[in-house]
Amino acid sequence: MVNWEAVSAVGQGIGAIAVVISLVYLALQVRQNTRAIRAATYQEVMETALTFSVAVASDAATALAFHRGIAGADLTPGEEAQFTYLFHAWLRVAENGHFHFQNGMLDEEVWNGWLETARAMLGGPGGRQMWERARPRLRSSFRDFVEREVIPSAGPESTKRMLGSLASR
Numbered sequence: 268m269v270n271w272e273a274v275s276a277v278g279q280g281i282g283a284i285a286v287v288i289s290l291v292y293l294a295l296q297v298r299q300n301t302r303a304i305r306a307a308t309y310q311e312v313m314e315t316a317l318t319f320s321v322a323v324a325s326d327a328a329t330a331l332a333f334h335r336g337i338a339g340a341d342l343t344p345g346e347e348a349q350f351t352y353l354f355h356a357w358l359r360v361a362e363n364g365h366f367h368f369q370n371g372m373l374d375e376e377v378w379n380g381w382l383e384t385a386r387a388m389l390g391g392p393g394g395r396q397m398w399e400r401a402r403p404r405l406r407s408s409f410r411d412f413v414e415r416e417v418i419p420s421a422g423p424e425s426t427k428r429m430l431g432s433l434a435s436r
Contacts, residue, residue, distance in 0.1 A: 304372065305372055305373075305374075308367050308372040308373060309372075309373065309374075309377065312363065312364050312367055312373060312377075315360050315363060316360055316364075319353075319356055319357060319360050322353070322356070323353060328346075329349055329353070332345075332346035332349045332350055333349065333350055333353050333354075334430050335350075335393075336349075336350030336351075336353075336354065336393045336394075336397070337350075337354075337387075337388060337391040337393050337394040337426060337430065338391045338392070338393055338426065338430065339391055339392030339393035339394075339396070340393070350393070350397070351397065351400075354388075354394070354397045354401070355397075355401055357388060358398075358401050358405060361381060361384075361385055361409075362405055362406060362409045364378065364381050365378075365408075365409045365412060366406070366409070368381075369408065382416070382417060383425070383428075383429075384429065385413065385417045385421070386417055386420055386421040386422075386425035387421075387425045387426050387428060387429035387430070388421075388426075388429075389413070389417055389418055389421040389425075390421040390422045390423055390424070390425035390426035391423065391426040391430075394421075394426070395418075395421075398413070398418075
């Protein structure tokens with residue numbers, strides 16, 4: 268005669284093992300998916316930054332106008348327009364990076380490099396002036412972060428590290 272209680276107990280044990288295996292598999296899949304999302308986010312953020320850098324560097328006059336703008340040099344109306352649009356574009360790139368960093372999709376090592384760039388951009392008088400003009404149009408969490416963590420440590424030495432001799436023009 269078959270002991271149905273024993274068969275039921277074995278079945279429940281096998282079911283419990285199957286549930287544990289399924290949960291382990293699911294956890295591995297979630298972890299792999301999170302890595303894939305982080306990698307895609309990193310790629311997207313870096314491509315955006317590279318696109319910005321190429322836009323600035325593709326023309327010597329534009330690059331010089333941007334750097335002179337950060338340094339606070341006198342600009343022609345055309346140079347001022349270039350600087351304004353490029354600085355606002357850079358702020359949006361930085362704001363996007365901050366959003367991804369806040370949400371755990373950009374690692375701290377990458378973000379720290381971005382912070383140094385932000386200190387350089389906001390360390391010059393022109394960069395600081397442009398920040399004041401642009402800040403109302405940015406996300407409050409980004410504004411607060413920049414004013415708490417970036418601006419207090421941004422200064423001419425940060426700008427000089429990035430721009431070299433162009434920082435004083």
